[in-house]
Amino acid sequence: xxxxxxxxxxxxxxxxxxxxIVDLAADxxxxxxFACAVFExxxxxxxxxxxxxxxxxxxxxxxxxxxxRGLLVExxxxxxLPSVFAEMFWQTAExxxxxxxxxxxRRDVFDGKSEHPLRPPKPAGCVYARFIPWLxxxxxxxxxxxxxxxxxxxxxxxxxxxEFWNEAGSESAHRGYLERxxxxxxxxxxIGRFNEQAFSYFEIYxxxxxxxxxxxxxxxxxxxxxxxxxxEAFRGKPWFTAWLPSLLHLxxxxxxxxxxxxxxxxxxxxxxxxxxxxxxxxxxRSVDLPTKRAAIMSISRQHFFSNRLWHPRIVxxxxxx
Numbered sequence: 295x296x297x298x299x300x301x302x303x304x305x306x307x308x309x310x311x312x313x314x315i316v317d318l319a320a321d322x323x324x325x326x327x328f329a330c331a332v333f334e335x336x337x338x339x340x341x342x343x344x345x346x347x348x349x350x351x352x353x354x355x356x357x358x359x360x361x362x363r364g365l366l367v368e369x370x371x372x373x374x375l376p377s378v379f380a381e382m383f384w385q386t387a388e389x390x391x392x393x394x395x396x397x398x399x400r401r402d403v404f405d406g407k408s409e410h411p412l413r414p415p416k417p418a419g420c421v422y423a424r425f426i427p428w429l430x431x432x433x434x435x436x437x438x439x440x441x442x443x444x445x446x447x448x449x450x451x452x453x454x455x456x457e458f459w460n461e462a463g464s465e466s467a468h469r470g471y472l473e474r475x476x477x478x479x480x481x482x483x484x485i486g487r488f489n490e491q492a493f494s495y496f497e498i499y500x501x502x503x504x505x506x507x508x509x510x511x512x513x514x515x516x517x518x519x520x521x522x523x524x525x526e527a528f529r530g531k532p533w534f535t536a537w538l539p540s541l542l543h544l545x546x547x548x549x550x551x552x553x554x555x556x557x558x559x560x561x562x563x564x565x566x567x568x569x570x571x572x573x574x575x576x577x578x579r580s581v582d583l584p585t586k587r588a589a590i591m592s593i594s595r596q597h598f599f600s601n602r603l604w605h606p607r608i609v610x611x612x613x614x615x
Contacts, residue, residue, distance in 0.1 A: 305317040305318075306329075306332050308336065308346065311343075311345075311346060311347060312346070312347040312348070312349040312375065313332070313336070313346045313347065313348055313349065314348075314349045314350040314352060314353075315329075315350060315352030315353055315356075316352070317352075318352055318355070318356075321355075322355045322356055322358075322359055323359065325355060325356050326356050326359040326360060329356055329360070330365075330383075330386075330389055333346065333365075333378055333383050334383075334389065334425075335427075337380040337383060337384065337602070338425075338427055338604070338605075339427050341602055341605035343380065344379065344380055344381075344602075345367075345377045345378060345379045345380060346377065346378055347375035347376070347377045348366075348375060348376050348377065348378065349375055353376075357376065360378070363386060364382065364386075365378050365382060365383055365386065366378065367379055367382070380602055381599040381600050381602065382599075384543070384599055384602075384604060385546070385547065385550075385599060387547040387548075387550075390422055390423065390424050390543065390544075390547065391421060391422055391544070391547055391548070392419070392420045392421060392422065392423065393417060393421065395547055395548055395549070395550070397549060397550055397551055398411075398412075398413070398414040398549070400412075405503060407503065408502055408503050408507060410500065410502045410503050410514060411514050411515070413479050413480060413500060416437065416476075416479075416482055417437055417482070418437050419436060419437060420434050420435070420436045421435055421436065421437060421484070421544065421548075422434060422435045422540065422543075422544040422547075423435075424540050424543070426488075426536045426540075428532060428535075428536075428606060429488070429532055429533075429536055431488055431489045432488070432489055433486070433487070433488050433536050433537060433540055434486075434487050434488075434490075435484045435485070435486055435487075435496065435540070435541070435544060436484060436485045436487060437482060437483070437484060437485075438472065438475070438476070438483040438484060438485050438495065439476070440469065440472060440473070440476075442472070442485050442492070442495075443465065443468060443469055443472060445485065445492050445495070445524065446468055446471075446472055446495055447465045447468040448524065449494075449495055449522050449524030449525075450462055450463065450468055450471075450522070451463075452524060455522050455524065458559075458560060458563060459522065460585075475497060480499050480500040480503045480504060481497050481498070481499045482497070482498050482499070483495065483496070483497050484496040484497070484498065486523075486537055486541075488528065488533075488536075491525075492525075493523065493524060493525040493527075493528040493533075494521070494522060494523045494524060494525070494528065494537060495521075495522040495524060496519055496520065496521055496522070496541060497519060497520040498517060498518070498519045498541070498544070498545055498548075499517065499518050499519070499520075500515075500516070500517060501513075501516040501517055501518045501556050502514060502516060504518060505558075505583060505584070506518060506556060506558045506583075506588075506590070509558070509579075509581045509583070509588075509590060510556050510558075510578065510590050510592065512556065513553065513554060514551070515549055515551040515552045515553065516552065516553070516554045516555070516556060517545045517548075517552050517554075517555050517556075518555060518556045518557055518558070519541055519545065519555070519557060521538075521541075523537075531606070532606070534569065535605075535606030536606075538573055539573070539603055539604045539605070539606075540604070542555055542593065542598055542603070543598075543604055546595050546598060546599070552595065553594060553595045553596075554592055554593070554594050554595070555592070555593050555598075556578075556590060556591065556592050557570060557575065557590075557591045557592075558581075558583065558588040558589070558590055558591070559588065559589055559591065560586050560587065560588060560589070561580045561586075561587040561588055561589045562587065563589075567589055567591070570591050571591075573593075573603065574593050574597055574598060574601065574603045575591040575592060575593045576591065576592050576593070577589055577590070577591055578590040578591065578592050
């Protein structure tokens with residue numbers, strides 16, 4: 295049963311992989327929204343569940359909306375039930391993103407170093423939110439602002455973070471750093487929150503105009519990320535398997551043309567390399583960047599969604615890169 299405001303609006307029943315609507319006391323738009331909440335729960339709690347078949351006449355008012363959103367797979371064989379597939383459902387951006395996602399119109403520009411598509415204006419506020427079943431709470435990503443400086447300053451001076459970031463310094467230095475990231479059109483700095491508590495700093499970037507671009511043969515819409523987990527209480531497997539897949543999910547959803555995500559952790563950061571490989575990344579090569587010997591890691595859209603990598607499946611023990 296799904297409720298809102300204390301009122302029961304829909305009841306669903308799943309038996310042997312088929313999902314039926316037992317009762318629907320809502321219009322088609324609201325019913326579709328609640329059906330998506332059920333799909334998310336079913337696909338988020340069982341990694342082996344690849345699809346659900348929709349059974350019964352209760353689905354009839356919702357089928358046009360699901361079909362229009364590209365969520366419905368139907369067969370010409372009348373004996374085959376229409377189905378919703380996990381890998382397609384998890385590419386439906388509006389379910390997790392707080393503002394519409396679309397393919398920003400293309401215009402190529404040259405920035406003095408590389409030619410690349412003009413990037414869209416940066417968003418503001420919360421850009422992604424997802425309920426994490428194994429933590430029983432809400433993980434969200436928010437575009438950073440100078441108001442987040444106290445967090446960033448403290449985390450940058452954590453010896454465990456500084457070992458790999460080498461950015462320890464004064465608050466004024468970190469203010470300048472954050473202001474540069476906010477001004478850079480190819481980077482979006484984010485604060486990770488769990489149930490509204492800030493615990494991490496992330497930078498997601500367009501790989502083609504980044505330092506890593508020439509070393510990984512970056513495509514026009516490839517993306518990458520840098521990570522700081524600043525709060526000790528948020529390190530370890532349950533947290534890593536929540537924020538990393540969610541960060542990848544955000545980057546793939548943000549632009550449907552993003553086919554690959556890359557990272558360049560230190561080649562000496564062996565635990566992080568193992569964690570990334572267990573998370574679905576492949577080690578492409580090791581290269582000498584100006585600041586470090588780096589391992590180029592890569593994960594594709596097809597691999598992430600078809601293998602349902604939003605589920606926890608690794609045992610990590612390091613949380614900064």
